[in-house]
Amino acid sequence: MSKQQRIFELIKRRLIVSCQALPEEPLHSPFIMSKMADAAMKGGAAGIRANSVEDIKAIKEVVNLPIIGIIKKVYENSAVFITPTAVEIDLLYKAGVDIIALDATKRIRPDGKTISETFPEIRAKYKDQLFMADCSTFEEAMEAYKLGFDCVGTTLNGYTDYTKHHQIPDLNLIEQLVNELPIPVIAEGGIWTPEELKSVFDLGVHTAVVGTAITRPMEITKRFTQVIE
Template identity: 35%
Template sequence: MTSTSAAAFDPLSVRSVPGRSALAGGLIVSVQAPEGSPMREPSVIAAMAEASLAQGAIGVRLESPEHIGAVRRRCPQALIVGLWKRTLPGSAVYITPRWQDLQQVWAAGADVVAIDATDRPRPEHETLAEIVARARAMGIPLMADVDGIANGLRAAALGCHWVGTTLYGYTEDTSGLRPPAWNLLEPLRRQLSPEVILVCEGGIASAEQAAEAVSRGADAVVVGTAITGVDLQVAAYVKRLRA
């Protein structure tokens, strides 16, 4: 799965993504660190990604072209779900919001590009339909990060290969809800095409919860903070102990 090879990545290379059966019950580790954290160094991110893959994770979810490139060089065979968090004026959409952001994530070495697939206005007057159509024309698989059933079904109808519950609890319409998005999984799996991969992401804090997500219909589970979120985990422990 992993290697220390530093061979250059060819952005024009053909990348194959496993189907539902190959991903079934798999763990994808979100290897990210907040701005200002010492953990945000590309070499640290790459080491955590390699450690995750070595222990059986089927893939990693990475933020920014820099981190994607670092992991691709260290782990050439890794399944990488890539994204780029961008805060831009005039829009609340921040997960790979624009076509140009998507292109850079893909060029850095992602196998699947995660994008915000909610119905909120995007920066620079782009639309989700336009972005998905351009990605499909270039053969770029997309993971639709959604907050609800309707947006998940719409993203799949437009052509997104994966649908994830990533934004449940993080949009204006779901701000009063707390992940995991248990109530989305069964309806989405029932209504999505059999070819579409359903991913539970957000709020998974234990192996037991990950297993429950799969039992409710998720093909794979993304876990981040509970595994790699050193900054947030330590802060939570300290806060609790001081209380």
């Protein structure tokens, strides 16, 4: 079994927990995210999704789980912010993450190109690296597969201008991807309850990522306060 196959086997039919905190959030800290990842691992998580080299390094010191790495960076000329350029990809590669995730939507990237134009160069440069396509539609996921991504996620469904009307998790989209794609499909986005998690696994996804519902107490608190306001 190759290293790549082993990573996918480790997370198969198990939970990945996204441990992220944005700069404006109280838990924004590599140390705190490392503790969050440790807690997730001890709770049964089989993988971690993390943002920034600093967080990833801190997490790798305390957990020995596959890591999906991203770098969120906003560029003025593009709506793409999840690992948007070759600079971020190179940083994640050097950090030694198991899977690099990046925006694979049809939107124009900061370099003025589409993912279809830029990913072949990335794939050729990092032959031994696993890449996850963060998609928002069926068409984007199919294109990502054709481009050579190793797995696809529904991460951006409901978050692009043209999918904002989608209710997430979009079970119809997930089922369609599972039926049509020969590579691992990762359900991500809008999974708030164990019941919703079970529903996506029942559709046959390889794995699923849960973030906000587990690791962002500020957002969790808002869901409770909103019902009594």
